[in-house]
Amino acid sequence: GAVVSQHPSWVICKSGTSVKIECRSLDFQATTMFWYRQFPKQSLMLMATSNEGSKATYEQGVEKDKFLINHASLTLSTLTVTSAHPEDSSFYICSAGQEEYSPLHFGNGTRLTVT
Amino acid sequence: GQNIDQPTEMTATEGAIVQINCTYQTSGFNGLFWYQQHAGEAPTFLSYNVLDGLEEKGRFSSFLSRSKGYSYLLLKELQMKDSASYLCAVSDSNYQLIWGAGTKLIIKP
Numbered sequence: 001g002a003v004v005s006q007h008p009s010w011v012i013c014k015s016g017t018s019v020k021i022e023c024r025s026l027d028f029q030a031t032t033m034f035w036y037r038q039f040p041k042q043s044l045m046l047m048a049t050s051n052e053g054s055k056a057t058y059e060q061g062v063e064k065d066k067f068l069i070n071h072a073s074l075t076l077s078t079l080t081v082t083s084a085h086p087e088d089s090s091f092y093i094c095s096a097g098q099e100e101y102s103p104l105h106f107g108n109g110t111r112l113t114v115t
Numbered sequence: 116g117q118n119i120d121q122p123t124e125m126t127a128t129e130g131a132i133v134q135i136n137c138t139y140q141t142s143g144f145n146g147l148f149w150y151q152q153h154a155g156e157a158p159t160f161l162s163y164n165v166l167d168g169l170e171e172k173g174r175f176s177s178f179l180s181r182s183k184g185y186s187y188l189l190l191k192e193l194q195m196k197d198s199a200s201y202l203c204a205v206s207d208s209n210y211q212l213i214w215g216a217g218t219k220l221i222i223k224p
Contacts, residue, residue: 034212043202043216044158093157104148104212106157 003027004096006107013084013114021079021110023094029074030096034104035067038091050077084114117141119215121203126221127193135188135201135218143208149177149188150202152217158202161188190220198222 056069127133146165150158164179203215
């Protein structure tokens with residue numbers, strides 16, 4: 001079945017540094033990938049929609065200069081958290097669907113802790 | 116605006132049946148999804164309904180009524196491992212997923 005791989009699973013970084021998270025669709029091509037953030041005991045919050053070959057579409061309130069998204073190929077999207085701060089500590093999850101109406105397949109998530 | 120409503124938390128007994136409701140108001144409709152999410156893990160797909168009626172898949176069933184903007188997820192023969200959050204999500208006219216806040220299901224022995 002369709003698999004989405006996300007790396008790293010967890011990362012600890014110092015305040016002010018940048019962290020890159022990768023999301024790969026392993027056995028299908030994804031023109032669109034989605035990035036979510038989830039705080040403890042809360043539901044998924046869509047951050048942005050990553051479109052292959054074009055600029056990402058960011059949700060209201062999400063700083064595009066802070067959360068850089070690159071979707072350079074049909075199987076890879078990256079999210080870079082720039083100048084991370086402790087309040088950026090969260091669970092970041094990516095997802096992709098094979099077609100617009102198909103179920104999403106989620107990566108395993110990345111737990112980011114900024115100290 | 117677009118809105119998905121589902122109960123915040125439910126409690127049920129092992130071996131019993133529980134129904135988790137979801138009501139929605141969205142701009143267009145291209146299907147409704149149910150996902151299960153265990154604490155600290157990514158969501159996993161449970162079901163997809165685009166036509167009215169009941170879809171059964173093992174112990175889990177999902178029902179949809181488009182005219183009422185209503186769905187439910189039915190879990191039978193509950194097991195302790197079913198303790199998780201259950202997320203309802205609707206695909207709108209632009210195929211964008213609108214997420215509910217999730218229902219935390221607590222299973223007691």
